Amino acid sequence: MADEERPIAYTALPLGIPVLSAAGARLGVVDRVVADYEQDIFRGIVVRGRQGWRFVERRHVDRLTTARVVLTLEEAAFDRLPEPTPAQLERDRETVYAPAHLSARRDRFVVVVRCARGGLFETLWVPGASFRSLRLGPWRIMRCPVHDRVEVVHIVDPASLTPQERAAAATHPAGPIP
Known part of the structure; x- marks a missing residue:
């Protein structure tokens, strides 16, 4: 693993990074991180891929790094995942996002x-x-x-x-x- 690719927590996961299958196939990019912010519970990620959005539960997430997310799923299993619910797509409810007036790092x-x-x-x-x-x-x-x-x-x-x-x-x- 390169120096610039380090394991990270879901709270530090950058949006737009690639999401890979267990075999290394590119499935899409991270569109949203879904978490219960007050309880500090990681629920999963919303991935924007070639077939639209898919919700990936945390149990299917193998690794989060600064450069990519690796899933435990193969490509065919990923394609069968459900689309996210409206609540998972809302930026103000379960998803961890920040006020616009603050710096991107914090x-x-x-x-x-x-x-x-x-x-x-x-x-x-x-x-x-x-x-x-x-x-x-x-x-x-x-x-x-x-x-x-x-x-x-x-x-x-x-x-x-x-x-x-x-x-x-x-x-x-x-x-x-x-």
């Missing part, structure tokens, strides 16, 4: 959270990593910059926020370390 990890007292702020929420907070499943204990104290926080669905709430969260941008 964007998929910056989320809006609400503390137990109701304060809203942005933070880095990297599944499997937290250096400035204590992880408790979908919640974390961390310092709330709104109240300047340690609080239990949880991710907020951006679609449920008013423009004023989004603006309030943006006044407390994410720091460089989760």
Whole structure:
């Protein structure tokens, strides 16, 4: 494996990279990463191939690298996979995507959270990593910059926020370390 091709987590999977069968045949490219963001559960990927979109469950994903995704399936089995559901195609529901105003390297990890007292702020929420907070499943204990104290926080669905709430969260941008 070349230096530039390293194993990665689903959260770092670049869109548009090739998807290969177990035998090495090119099946398409990664179009979406489907995950339950709040629970940090990788569900699979949506692949755009010659026959349209196909949803590949995580159990069929053998390897994720910086250069390719390798499946456990052969070409014929891949062609028989179902098309993704509308929920799997939505960019705002289960799929891990980021706000457009943030840089491409960090964007998929910056989320809006609400503390137990109701304060809203942005933070880095990297599944499997937290250096400035204590992880408790979908919640974390961390310092709330709104109240300047340690609080239990949880991710907020951006679609449920008013423009004023989004603006309030943006006044407390994410720091460089989760």
